[in-house]
Amino acid sequence: xxxxxxxxxxxxxxxxxxxxxxxxxxxxxxxxxxxxxxxxxxxxxxxxxxxxxxxxxxxxxxxxxxxxxxxxxxxxxxxxxxxxxxxxxxxxxxxxxxxxxxxxxxxxxxxxxxxxxxxxxxxxxxxxxxxxxxxx
Numbered sequence: 119x120x121x122x123x124x125x126x127x128x129x130x131x132x133x134x135x136x137x138x139x140x141x142x143x144x145x146x147x148x149x150x151x152x153x154x155x156x157x158x159x160x161x162x163x164x165x166x167x168x169x170x171x172x173x174x175x176x177x178x179x180x181x182x183x184x185x186x187x188x189x190x191x192x193x194x195x196x197x198x199x200x201x202x203x204x205x206x207x208x209x210x211x212x213x214x215x216x217x218x219x220x221x222x223x224x225x226x227x228x229x230x231x232x233x234x235x236x237x238x239x240x241x242x243x244x245x246x247x248x249x250x251x252x253x254x
Contacts, residue, residue: 120174120177120178120183120186121178121186123174124171124174124175124178127167127168127170127171127174128167128168128171128215128249128252128253129253130167131163131164131167131168131171131218131222131249132246132249132250132253134160134161134163134164134167135160135161135164135222135242135245135246135249136242136246137160138156138157138158138159138160138161138163138164138238138242139157139238139239139242139243139246140157141153141154141156141157141160142154142157142235142236142238142239142242143235143239145157145235146235146236146239154235154238157229157235157238157242158229158230158238160242161222161225161226161229161238161241161242161245162226164222164225164226164242164245164249165219165222165223165225165226168215168218168219168222168249169219171215171219172206172215172216172219175188175206175212175215176203176206179192179193179202179203179205179206180199180202180203182195188209188211188212191209192205192208192209192212193205211252214248214251214252215252217248218245218248218249218251218252221241221244221245221248222245222248222249224241225238225241225242225244225245228241229241
């Protein structure tokens with residue numbers, strides 16, 4: 119159940135960040151600040167969704183949920199707590215999820231100021247790339 123929720127969160131993050139890029143583009147074309155605000159909120163939502171997905175993965179490692187293949191491959195009951203926590207990014211999937219979250223955090227910080235909508239578009243598309251690589 120935990121793995122399915124995490125996967126749904128990552129898919130929702132991809133949808134949110136693609137929406138953010140679209141909303142920023144529409145806001146740029148129509149010069150409508152409501153679209154710009156919506157794009158910014160999409161970037162924030164993406165960051166939150168990816169953060170929740172990474173927290174769920176961390177919980178799976180700390181709780182020894184070995185029915186999740188990724189946890190079974192990169193963890194053990196004998197590992198100390200700090201190694202279980204760092205095992206979250208031990209494999210490709212967890213590492214890509216961490217990188218997607220870091221990119222989303224950077225995008226959220228960058229669009230928080232008075233940046234142009236072009237920055238929101240490009241940062242959203244870069245984040246979408248990282249999330250898509252995580253999923254596929």
